[in-house]
Amino acid sequence: MKLWRCSKDQNKSIQVRNLKIPYRVEHRDVKHPRIEVKPDKDVLVILPPDASSPEELLEEHKGWVQEKISTIDEMISELGLDDEEIEEKLILFGDAYNLKLEDGAYDISIENGSVEVSAPRDVDGLVHFRNWLREELRDKLTDFSEALASEVEVEYNKLYIRSQKTKWA
Structure with missing residues (x-):
């Protein structure tokens, strides 16, 4: 099972097919929740202050998350680099x-x-x-x-x- 790196203090993850994808949660002063997939494949869930659980949002959009991660992997591969090299x-x-x-x-x-x-x-x-x-x-x-x-x-x-x-x- 492949595990993506995510930011420090990470212990939450979502299962997408055979991949275990870690994510971070931030509560901000926003009206609508959103998911961001960073170029380093760091998954960030941004929630309004009163929202409690990101699992429902992630479950609904896990296909989108997987698609974005796959796109990033393809781009890295086309450049002939690995995950560590691309960060630099x-x-x-x-x-x-x-x-x-x-x-x-x-x-x-x-x-x-x-x-x-x-x-x-x-x-x-x-x-x-x-x-x-x-x-x-x-x-x-x-x-x-x-x-x-x-x-x-x-x-x-x-x-x-x-x-x-x-x-x-």
């Missing part, structure tokens, strides 16, 4: 890289399996990287969107890249 990597445009943050002039270079981000000491290198990444995505998606729009004979006005979180998919 940055996945960028379908390839795995080591991320290195350095002090220095603004610069981002990708070579030899590493993404090196340089920024002045008083600037957050990750903010610099996120802004660079947003522009790279815009360039790649603009080319793709233009080709797709031409193929299906539609026009679009503008492409937006936003930072947002999604729930349930």
